[in-house]
Amino acid sequence: MKTMKAVVFRGTGQIGVEEVPKPVPAAGEAVIRITATTICGTDVHIVRGEYPVRPGLTLGHEPVGVIEQLGPGLEKDYAVGQRVIVGAITPCGQCFYCLNGTHSQCGGALGGWRFGNTINGAWAEYLLVPDARANLAVIPENLTDEEVLLCPDIFSTGLSGAESGGIKVGDAVAVFAQGPIGLCATLGAKLKGASLIIGIDSNIRRLDVARRFGANVTLNVNDGDPIAQIKKLTGGRGVDVAIEALGRQETFENALRSIRPGGTLSSLGVYSGKLVAPYEALYAGLADQKIVTTLCPGGKERMRRLMAMIEHRRVDLSPLVTHRFALDNIAEAFELFSTQRDGVLKVALYPKAVDAMKKAGEIEIASAR
Numbered sequence: 270m271k272t273m274k275a276v277v278f279r280g281t282g283q284i285g286v287e288e289v290p291k292p293v294p295a296a297g298e299a300v301i302r303i304t305a306t307t308i309c310g311t312d313v314h315i316v317r318g319e320y321p322v323r324p325g326l327t328l329g330h331e332p333v334g335v336i337e338q339l340g341p342g343l344e345k346d347y348a349v350g351q352r353v354i355v356g357a358i359t360p361c362g363q364c365f366y367c368l369n370g371t372h373s374q375c376g377g378a379l380g381g382w383r384f385g386n387t388i389n390g391a392w393a394e395y396l397l398v399p400d401a402r403a404n405l406a407v408i409p410e411n412l413t414d415e416e417v418l419l420c421p422d423i424f425s426t427g428l429s430g431a432e433s434g435g436i437k438v439g440d441a442v443a444v445f446a447q448g449p450i451g452l453c454a455t456l457g458a459k460l461k462g463a464s465l466i467i468g469i470d471s472n473i474r475r476l477d478v479a480r481r482f483g484a485n486v487t488l489n490v491n492d493g494d495p496i497a498q499i500k501k502l503t504g505g506r507g508v509d510v511a512i513e514a515l516g517r518q519e520t521f522e523n524a525l526r527s528i529r530p531g532g533t534l535s536s537l538g539v540y541s542g543k544l545v546a547p548y549e550a551l552y553a554g555l556a557d558q559k560i561v562t563t564l565c566p567g568g569k570e571r572m573r574r575l576m577a578m579i580e581h582r583r584v585d586l587s588p589l590v591t592h593r594f595a596l597d598n599i600a601e602a603f604e605l606f607s608t609q610r611d612g613v614l615k616v617a618l619y620p621k622a623v624d625a626m627k628k629a630g631e632i633e634i635a636s637a638r
């Protein structure tokens with residue numbers, strides 16, 4: 270049996286690099302060799318024991334790679350050696366939920382999220398891709414791995430917050446929290462045609478990036494209640510759409526308080542425990558407000574669209590990749606990311622050692638472009 274390196278969840282607070290069996294694809298499946306991946310806030314929840322997965326599971330749900338092996342039935346559609354990404358969400362495209370248009374809920378609640386949740390994930394040398402025909406998205410030749418690294422999850426999720434919110438041209442939008450997903454939601458609000466985009470966070474560096482990503486106004490929650498400011502900026506009404514991108518009671522409540530009657534709260538955060546909607550913010554439940562939630566859209570057509578936005582230079586996500594590590598140094602990378610030190614937004618993880626790749630000229634450093 271062939272083996273490979275993978276980062277395995279051993280229990281709360283414990284991850285480590287282990288030698289595990291290299292996957293073999295069955296009919297309709299493919300194996301890709303991972304060339305780059307990254308760490309998500311959701312992985313932090315998992316390692317801290319706030320979202321349960323089984324010990325022994327390989328984590329990670331943001332894969333960039335090269336097709337290594339195709340299971341039977343895929344020869345006409347793909348070739349070994351093609352560069353691909355795979356969405357964090359891998360819908361089957363055929364079940365009740367997929368055929369009703371809710372691909373992320375494939376097979377049941379949250380069922381489309383399989384990598385690093387219910388099956389082995391991308392923090393490894395190789396990754397088994399289920400339902401490969403629906404999920405392998407070929408990378409345009411002129412794009413680097415790092416340029417498309419955030420498509421599988423962060424860009425797809427952040428943008429979906431703006432899409433699900435139904436933002437219209439000229440809308441006023443508030444985005445609560447400017448982490449990587451909130452920043453992509455801010456970018457999404459701009460792409461959807463919002464006129465006023467208000468970015469809210471407590472981190473000055475993140476608010477700086479928010480302005481580069483399309484926010485015309487930024488509010489630091491440390492400077493006082495953002496709701497009064499938002500009302501002032503919107504003629505006393507509140508915003509048309511608020512996007513919640515953190516997953517806390519406080520930001521959910523603020524997002525709800527910030528929308529006008531008839532407005533929409535588009536929620537992206539991962540909540541834990543009970544979530545409360547205050548009576549007055551909900552206008553007794555009578556103000557024609559909408560609350561919508563979205564789990565990262567996946568599948569190859571979604572990935573193609575996102576990569577097209579990068580290929581045609583409508584968006585540039587490179588400011589979000591702030592640090593680079595070899596996969597072997599996952600502990601160091603995880604510590605940096607989970608504590609949000611050194612202005613970190615996203616870290617790129619390379620199964621091949623970074624220094625060796627730099628020497629070989631295989632990594633294009635984002636800031637040098």
Ligand SMILES: [Zn+2]
Pocket residue numbers: 309310311312330357422423
């Ligand atoms: Zn994620």
Ligand SMILES: [Zn+2]
Pocket residue numbers: 360361362363364365366367368374375376
């Ligand atoms: Zn399905």
